[in-house]
Every structure is written in structure tokens, then in C-alpha cells.
Amino acid sequence: MELYKENQLKIYNSLTKSKELFKPLKDGYVGMYVCGPTVYSNAHLGNLRTFMFFDVAFRYFLHLGYKVRYVRNITDVGHLENDADEGEDRIAKKARLEQIEPMEVVQKYTVDFHNVLSQYNFLPPSIEPTATGHIVEQIEMIKIILDKGFAYEVNGSVYFDVLEYNKTNHYGILSGRNIEDSINNTRDLDGQSDKKNPQDFALWKKAEDKHIMRWPSPWSDGFPGWHIECSVMSTKYLGEQFDIHGGGIDLKFPHHECEIAQCKTWSGKDPVNYWIHTNMLLLNGQKMAKSTGNFILPGEILTGKNTILSKAFSASVVRFFNMQANYRSVLDFSSKALEASEKGYIKLMDAIKNLDQITPSKSSSIDVPSWRKKCYDAMNDDFNTPVLISHLFESVKCINQLKEGKEQISPDDLSVLKTTINAFVYDVLGLLNDVKEEEPSKADGAIELLIKLRKEARDQKNWALSDQIRDELAALGVQLKDGRDGTTYTTN
RNA sequence: GUUGGUGUACUCAAGUGGUUAAGAGGGCAGACUGCAAAUCUGUCAUCGUGAGUUCAAAUCUCACCACCAACUCCA
Numbered sequence: 001m002e003l004y005k006e007n008q009l010k011i012y013n014s015l016t017k018s019k020e021l022f023k024p025l026k027d028g029y030v031g032m033y034v035c036g037p038t039v040y041s042n043a044h045l046g047n048l049r050t051f052m053f054f055d056v057a058f059r060y061f062l063h064l065g066y067k068v069r070y071v072r073n074i075t076d077v078g079h080l081e082n083d084a085d086e087g088e089d090r091i092a093k094k095a096r097l098e099q100i101e102p103m104e105v106v107q108k109y110t111v112d113f114h115n116v117l118s119q120y121n122f123l124p125p126s127i128e129p130t131a132t133g134h135i136v137e138q139i140e141m142i143k144i145i146l147d148k149g150f151a152y153e154v155n156g157s158v159y160f161d162v163l164e165y166n167k168t169n170h171y172g173i174l175s176g177r178n179i180e181d182s183i184n185n186t187r188d189l190d191g192q193s194d195k196k197n198p199q200d201f202a203l204w205k206k207a208e209d210k211h212i213m214r215w216p217s218p219w220s221d222g223f224p225g226w227h228i229e230c231s232v233m234s235t236k237y238l239g240e241q242f243d244i245h246g247g248g249i250d251l252k253f254p255h256h257e258c259e260i261a262q263c264k265t266w267s268g269k270d271p272v273n274y275w276i277h278t279n280m281l282l283l284n285g286q287k288m289a290k291s292t293g294n295f296i297l298p299g300e301i302l303t304g305k306n307t308i309l310s311k312a313f314s315a316s317v318v319r320f321f322n323m324q325a326n327y328r329s330v331l332d333f334s335s336k337a338l339e340a341s342e343k344g345y346i347k348l349m350d351a352i353k354n355l356d357q358i359t360p361s362k363s364s365s366i367d368v369p370s371w372r373k374k375c376y377d378a379m380n381d382d383f384n385t386p387v388l389i390s391h392l393f394e395s396v397k398c399i400n401q402l403k404e405g406k407e408q409i410s411p412d413d414l415s416v417l418k419t420t421i422n423a424f425v426y427d428v429l430g431l432l433n434d435v436k437e438e439e440p441s442k443a444d445g446a447i448e449l450l451i452k453l454r455k456e457a458r459d460q461k462n463w464a465l466s467d468q469i470r471d472e473l474a475a476l477g478v479q480l481k482d483g484r485d486g487t488t489y490t491t492n
Numbered sequence: 493g494u495u496g497g498u499g500u501a502c503u504c505a506a507g508u509g510g511u512u513a514a515g516a517g518g519g520c521a522g523a524c525u526g527c528a529a530a531u532c533u534g535u536c537a538u539c540g541u542g543a544g545u546u547c548a549a550a551u552c553u554c555a556c557c558a559c560c561a562a563c564u565c566c567a
Contacts, residue, residue, distance in 0.1 A: 050567035177495055248567030289566060337504050340517035386506050390515035400531060481530045
């Protein structure tokens with residue numbers, strides 16, 4: 001029996017602001033769309049947090065036995081510089097700055113994005129569509145919105161008529177706004193606009209002569225607005241209505257609000273059943289963002305080449321750090337916090353390694369089934385990874401006590417313990433055991449020899465020699481651990 | 493200003509009405525050890541402030557203070 005049949009997953013739905021029992025549209029299948037990156041620069045760690053959470057959600061759905069179609073787009077056109085919709089396409093702007101072709105920018109940062117995800121052990125999404133690959137579909141959707149009277153054309157550009165939409169719908173349903181507030185509190189927008197109202201947003205923009213990225217359309221040679229691509233690509237691959245739409249909380253307004261308006265106008269239906277928004281990652285108490293320069297790149301963490309961290313950290317430590325916090329909470333990133341996570345992570349990995357050395361007894365003195373249930377309960381409660389991890393640390397304690405013979409475990413329970421830990425640590429959280437990736441080598445034999453010599457020295461109470469062996473090995477990064485059954489070691 | 497959110501120990505961070513307020517890091521004490529390390533055990537918070545609702549509140553309500561985010565591109 002699939003695990004999802006015995007696990008009642010609850011998801012916090014941003015739309016209703018409450019945790020709801022997850023019921024997919026089609027039993028056993030999950031459709032999930034996540035707003036991907038705009039490939040005009042390197043993805044930073046804050047971007048990664050969002051994708052990492054959805055990677056874990058994806059992994060947990062798979063673990064539960066769901067068939068998942070996970071769609072995460074690449075925005076490679078149409079992202080305007082400001083809300084006046086007067087700005088320049090971000091990709092094109094970057095291309096001009098770097099004196100290269102727009103598609104060269106797209107290629108460069110798409111490759112970088114994939115490299116980072118690979119380094120951080122992400123599962124690839126089922127479909128990774130690009131905006132430029134769906135120009136035709138976007139034009140078709142815009143036509144329908146126009147036909148239905150919720151958009152208007154001015155000078156070759158097409159805008160969504162928010163006020164018209166709001167007559168029969170609630171524009172702001174997701175972000176808790178209403179249009180009147182928005183009108184009353186509009187900031188001074190300089191520059192002239194073709195829009196009837198400042199709240200309207202572009203579906204299609206006519207390209208200026210100098211603009212390189214352009215496609216023919218019934219209205220002008222131009223390019224699509226930012227929001228339309230997600231409406232098109234999500235519904236194309238997941239249907240007019242689908243289960244989950246995710247993204248960073250900063251996309252809630254206006255981007256996701258616009259998506260809802262477009263889809264609802266187009267199909268007459270609310271497109272998404274569960275909206276999931278991840279919270280921001282802070283650096284030095286401020287939001288991590290490219291625009292302010294307050295950010296760190298994922299690659300810089302791995303190499304240690306940055307001004308924020310004391311040393312390099314592995315991808316799994318960064319993952320572990322992220323998963324120790326709830327995705328809906330603001331998370332503070334710092335060197336100190338990462339160092340603390342690293343120590344905990346190593347402790348967890350050591351325990352997993354020790355799991356293989358435990359010999360089972362006839363019966364158990366610990367309750368493995370109820371511990372296992374607690375792990376699932378944590379994940380079923382809106383993907384509560386920090387609570388899951390706290391349970392994993394309970395098992396770490398158990399494992400260490402088993403190793404010391406202070407607790408006992410039956411063969412069956414030991415098997416469950418191993419299976420469960422491996423499932424959550426590797427399959428669901430996506431951690432890698434990159435702490436001890438040393439394969440057996442000649443050095444191992446040499447270290448074993450030194451351990452043997454040290455034991456002889458200790459038996460003869462030759463503390464000077466035994467300590468010399470221990471300390472000099474430590475200086476080389478080999479730490480000896482004296483246990484009741486002899487000496488083991490770890491390397492770093 | 494409008495909207496949304498946060499404020500829990502030295503640090504990071506769970507917990508959203510009811511036994512002793514998770515977990516990690518860190519500190520202290522003890523066990524083990526020749527001494528360390530590792531490991532084990534114990535210990536270190538009444539939950540921003542003030543009031544209210546309730547038999548019962550970190551958890552609900554109100555006010556206040558502080559901080560963050562969205563309202564402009566942003567995961």
C-alpha cells in the first residue's frame with residue numbers, strides 16, 4: 001500500500017491562511033508548479049531556499065508514493081524593470097550591459113542555475129519550461145482575455161483591466177488587499193503610461209526599435225508581460241486547475257495575484273487549490289536580494305571564497321541548516337548559525353554510520369514504531385522539517401546508547417530504524433553523506449597501524465608517545481576516538 | 493500611510509488553549525578516560541510590554557513598543 005494512503009498530509013494554504021488536509025484533484029497524483037528564476041544573474045542563497053523547500057516537498061510526495069508532475073519554469077524574457085511597465089526587459093538590459101546576445105545571458109545563467117542545483121543535490125523537476133518557448137501559447141491566452149473584455153490594447157501593447165476584473169472578482173484575494181486601498185495608496189509614478197489605471201499590468205508590450213527580443217503578434221512586434229508566462233505554462237502542463245502553486249512570499253503580490261486574475265478570466269475557474277509561499281532568508285538582518293547587493297552565492301559557500309563565512313561549508317550542511325527552520329519563518333543566515341548546524345549534522349551522520357555496528361537483541365527497550373510515526377507526523381504537519389530533525393536527533397541518542405549497550409533493539413526494530421532514518425535523511429531531506437566521503441585507501445591501513453602502536457604504548461603507560469601519535473594525527477585531520485571496544489577515528 | 497508577518501534561553505529555532513515550553517549549537521557539573529576527545533547523564537527560558545477572555549494561554553482578544561516584508565524588479 002502506498003504510504004500516502006496512511007499519511008494525512010496537511011498543507012498551509014496561503015489563500016485561506018490555514019492548514020488544510022491535502023486532497024489532490026486526482027487520487028495518487030500531484031501537480032505542482034513553482035515560479036523559477038529569472039536568468040539574468042546568478043541565483044543567490046535566498047533564491048535557493050525557496051527551491052530547496054520545494055525540492056524537499058517534491059521528495060516527500062515521491063516518498064509517499066504519489067505520481068508527481070513538478071513544473072518549474074525558467075523566465076528568460078518579459079520581466080520588466082518597474083511597475084509602470086515602462087521599463088526595459090531585464091534580460092535585454094543585462095545583454096546590453098554585457099555586450100552579448102540576450103540568449104547568451106539566458107544560457108549563461110541557466111547553466112549556472114543548473115550547476116548550483118546539481119551541487120546541492122536537487123532532483124530535477126518533471127518539466128522545466130521557458131517563457132520564450134511558449135510565446136504562441138501566451139499570445140493565445142491574451143487573445144482570449146481580450147475577447148472576454150478584460151484587457152485592452154493601446155499603441156500595440158495589451159494591458160489587463162484590473163478594475164473591470166474586480167467588478168466580478170476580488171483582485172487581491174491572495175494578498176489580503178482590496179483595490180480601493182491600492183488606488184488610494186498608489187505611490188507617485190513618474191513617466192507617462194498607456195495604462196488606464198496604475199493597477200493594470202502588461203500582457204503584451206510593443207518593442208521599441210532598439211529592443212532585440214521581439215516576436216510578432218496581432219498587436220505589435222513585441223514581447224509578453226511577466227505574469228502571463230506562469231499562467232500559460234502552469235495550465236498547459238497541469239490543467240486549468242491544479243493542486244499546488246509555490247514560490248517566494250515576495251511574489252505573492254502582484255505576481256501571483258495577476259496569475260489568478262489571468263487564469264480566472266481565461267478559464268472561468270480558480271486555477272490553484274493550494275498556494276504555498278516560502279519566507280525570506282535574511283543576511284545581517286536584511287532580506288537577501290540581488291538589488292541591494294546583500295546576498296551570498298551558493299557556490300561561494302562551497303568554496304569559502306566570501307566575506308561572510310569563516311570557512312567553506314558543504315552543500316549538505318547548508319541544506320541541513322535550511323531544514324532546521326520552518327519554510328514559513330524568516331530565517332537568519334550567519335556564519336555562527338551555519339557552524340552550529342555543521343556540528344549537529346556531523347553528529348547525525350556519525351550516528352548513521354554507527355548504526356551498522358549495532359547488534360540486535362531479542363527484544364527492544366525502545367519504542368521504534370512510535371518514533372517512526374512521530375517522524376511522519378512531523379512531515380505530515382505542513383512539511384515540518386525542524387520537528388522531523390528533532391526526532392532524528394532522538395534516534396541519534398538511541399543509537400549511541402545502543403552502541404554502548406545501554407539500550408536494546410530487536411532485529412525487526414533495527415531494520416525499521418535503519419530504513420526510516422535513511423528514507424528521511426537521504427530521500428526526503430536530500431542530504432548527502434559528504435562528511436566521510438573518503439573511500440578505503442592505503443592511509444586507512446597506516447592509521448590502523450598507528451592506532452595499534454599507540455595502544456601498545458598506552459599499555460606500557462608510555463603517555464608521551466601515545467599522546468604524540470594522537471596529537472600529530474589530529475593535526476593532520478585524523479581524530480581518534482577511544483571507545484569501550486577500541487579506538488576508531490574520523491577524518492575531515 | 494495601506495496590507496501581511498515576526499518578537500520564545502547566550503545563539504539558531506520548534507511549539508498556536510491543558511502533564512515537567514522540542515531539537516541543535518554553546519555554558520556548567522558528573523560518569524567514562526592515564527589525560528583529552530568522542531559518548532552518556534544532569535542542568536541552564538514562564539515565552540516583547542500592559543490589560544482582558546478562560547477552570548486553564550507562549551498559544552485567543554485589545555492596546556502599546558520594536559523589528560521585518562509587500563505595496564517598485566525580487567525566491
